[in-house]
Amino acid sequence: MIPRGLEHRRVNSPTAVILVTLALAWLALIIGAPLATVVVEAFGKGLDAFLAAFREPDALASIRLTLLVAAIAVPLNAAFGLAAAWSIARFEFRGKAALLTLIDLPLSMSPVVAGLVWVLLFGARGWFGPLLEVAGVKVIFAVPGIILGTILVTVPLIARELIPLMTEQGADEELAATTLGAGGWTVFRRVTLPNIRWALLHGVLLCNARAMGEFGAVSVVSGHIRGLTETLPLHVEALYNDYDFVGAFSAATLLAGLAVVTLVAKTVLEQLIRAGQAVKPAQELAIP
């Protein structure tokens, strides 16, 4: 047994007490206080005022649009993540590093730039703007633009979960299944998917949280038309700028609740993933 005296000591020394107190105080100030503000401001004028914020047709329309955008963006990015992970983690080809860099690029992009690029393409003076006008299709200041902005901001989130995991797992199990005569689809469904399901769900969770909460990219392409092109975060902004603070924080509570639920689910999933990794070597050892 390795001496583990240095790990997870109980908080007994004065240094430990000071360090833990400092860390908790900082987190309370930086993360706890804003979260508490949202709840207090939302419920400060009573439950009725809170609920009234959700009787507004514009609020309901913004919730519907947010759900619609996530329902399109998340499955597309999940399909992309699976396809990218299958080709990158299971095959050797030239230009793989460049492809990985490109997939990561949106992470270092300002959300506003992620909205800007779509305006440069499809806006009134964009490359394809005149073409779209002739065809009578509206992308910018309309729902398609909101979806495109959201997709660009969230595109790496699922792929980045799957690629390292599948690379680490290796292709042995899939090769064995293929050699035994299983078709591609069967291998994917019966071998790959069970091995990556928690990581996939983890990625979907993060992607969904970001897609529903995205503000910068969506703000640039939305046009802020109430009841039509306002997602829930944009609705929060509009109410706040109208000095309807109770309404703004009530709508914000919904988004903050989504964030907290996401964090809880994410923590549970991470424990499942860790348990899965711990089980693996034991199973292999059991084979004589």
Added chain:
Amino acid sequence: MVALDAAFAPAPLKPARRSWREHSALPGFGGAFGFTLLYVGLIILLPLAALAARPWEHGLGGVVDAILQPRTLAALRLSFLAAAGAAVVNVLTGLLIAWVLTRYDFPGRGVVDALVDLPFALPTAVAGIALATLYSPGGWIGSLLQPVGLKVAYTPVGVFVALLAVGLPFVVRAVQPVLEDLDASLEEAAQTLGARPLQTFSRVILPALTPALLTGFALAFARGAGEYGSVIFIAGNMPGVSEIAPLVIVTRLEGYDYAGAASVGLAMLAVSLIVLVAVNSIQVALSRRGSR
């Protein structure tokens, strides 16, 4: 003749024509790779091409003018300085929090660990209006700071304060796994040899953490420089004073100045990428020195 010679030549052990990809027994490369390329092309490459091409519509002079305009320059300076300052603070606080989470057992450690990720999950607009309320003269923290004469909301300091939350999880999540895997015997050896705790930390632990701290700094910086939602509510957005670079892009777009907006966007992306690449090469250099 040449064809016949080739036909009768002994079969080469390796395929003569090296393919751009290695053969694999697994199926499905074509479909998966094709979809991946199509998606990357439409969602990442095409928009990137527009961002790279549109600034030059009025030539190099147009780009230089767009970026060197005093208002834009002030906004770029504020975004990057505030992001750098906040990332430095994040390195310190992130290290402290990662240390406490990996080394000490205290009630509620699991909840605190999960809470660190809140800035990842909390929509930026929500964080933005909460921070603006919190630090406004009538808010919980703002009312405490006012007697001291410290103004945070609607000043450049507000931008910095907002970025303290945005960058924190990047540093904690970069450092935490390294701290967990750190070989305890090294620390024990240092202590046995008579090193004081602070010496052990600065000579043994800190060098091992440097690459992770650099990664955390770079990610926090890149994210902070481009941050929009958590900042605009608290910043006050006074042109030349508390206006951030992303807001300049929004303003330019509202005036249909696509080339000007794209110039600022391209400059921001370039600086973020340069910092990420620079940090990457420092890490490569560090690991070379370490392995020698």
